[in-house]
Amino acid sequence: MPQDGESPAGRTSGPGRDGGVPSNVPASLLDTAPYRIGSVTLVAQDLDGLARFYRTALGLVTVSQNADVVRLGVDETVLLELRHDPGARPWSPGEAGLFHTAFLLPSRGDLGAWLAHAAERGLHLSGAADHLVSEAVYLTDPEGNGIEVYVDRPSVEWPREEDGTFAMRNDRLDHAGLLRAAPGRWTGMPAGGRVGHVHLQVGALEPAERFYAGLLGFDVRGRYPGATFLGSGGYHHQLATNVWNSLGAQVRPAGMAGLGEVTLLIETEALATVRARSRDGDLSVEEAREALIVRDPWGTLLRLTPAGAVVLR
Template identity: 75%
Template sequence: MPLSLLDTAPYSVATVTLTVRDLAGLAGFYRDALGLELVSVEGHVVRLGVGAMVLLELRHEPSARSWDPREAGLFHTAFLLPSRGDLGAWLAHAAERGLRLSGAADHLVSEAVYLNDPEGNGIEVYVDRPSSEWPRAEGGTVIMRNDPLDHAGLRRAAPGPWTGMPAGGRVGHVHLQVGALEPADRFYTGLLGFDVMCRYPGATFLGAGGYHHQLATNVWNSRDAGVRPAGMAGLAEVTLHADAATLARVQARAGDPPNGEAGEALVLHDPWGTRLRLQPAASLAKTAEAGRAYTGPALG
């Protein structure tokens, strides 16, 4: 499989961490609905992914307050599939499982389907078009739209039934809810160094290395939201892999150590308290000790 822009970009999304109230229920949902594999269980933390690669970490906090969709936090975690046929197979799987989809669109750069997990965390399942086909605006940014999705064409492209998240499946991007776009731009472009790849009414799509977006921000539901209070379910952390030069530049801009935390990873918080962990790109996967006792509820 040829390298994509994500493979050569200075940033990529490694892991999304959610605080959840029903650990068994959420773990079962992501395994059944998206075909993620159980990578490890450690205490009250379940890690799911593909092979040894952790894409999603679930932290059990049964007393956590339910997230209000008007607050800052997660809009969706976007799972990128390797091929159009994979998305077609997943669409058939979603129909067979009776999954309730919340939307679907052809964004010109990608084809995407949307749903929510049982605790209201947004999910996108998508496939990219070849970057050579992405429509460009003057200045090199990309043009994105919400055109109707070709469901029938995708289903025809499926090579067979869905058998789980395919090798090469990954978190392609994370879309965040923020209180205002201007301070979000200052943080994500000024401090982290992302490029604005597309502006859409109420949203900014932020890319690195020419990719349409590894991160996005919007105020569609959360305009004027304040800092997220502690003890809330939903997004806990986004882990990004960054190349050495990018990590050094962010470190220099942020100071050492930002937010009182030191070590190999650089931990930052955006203006609404969303926690971002920047790790060297060589840290390819999180693994845990096999056989450690699980002390939470049964996973089924």
């Protein structure tokens, strides 16, 4: 949803972390859902500069790299892959693509520590909001890719609408309370940090829902004017789509900077369902080693990777 103040157009020291899954959310919602986010790939015009930003701003570490690719994450887990293409055409905010990559922190104290770090570094924040299910802060990387840094509220407190979907709002963030919750200084992305969800820009909501819910099997977990939130396994959303800036957008052309692909970790049963739908002619897919590659109606590439598998590109 549009953030407060935004147009619609490592580790912390001290206690407060369990070293893994955020304590506010049961492991079943994050680690055993039929779908969860593995990593996000961005096409970078300035590879070194963009990698430096994510190391400095978010505390990601280099997991591996070569001349044209830098993979960043936590310990040995890749969360973000940067692919160098200095000749890529800059992505325009009115086109389909990435609205933001959302990095989920393990605790409220971690978000408070990161807020203090952002202030010390002079990072420009484009928005901040309490969404009832989560508390979130927003910024943009040097090449225009949106970023969310957030923490979930306890899942037992997530409010519901009358139709059973989650109620998500855009209330004022308790900035001072988050700073007080910080157990120490930010020293890098915590061990439990992950990409919690990815928010996409699309050209229209109905065909996006037919693709992501009807074909891939996500549940519609919430609606907001101009946006749909799609979840799996009871989580409020692993994916979202919106038309705030991109209503009427066409298929993404090749050779564009910005979003390259999203890797979704998928459980065996869900993967078999997608494959069956592709055989029935409902979905065009491409086999890539163990992964299944699909594209949404705007050309956004999704790599469906069996959970627990290591897929070499």
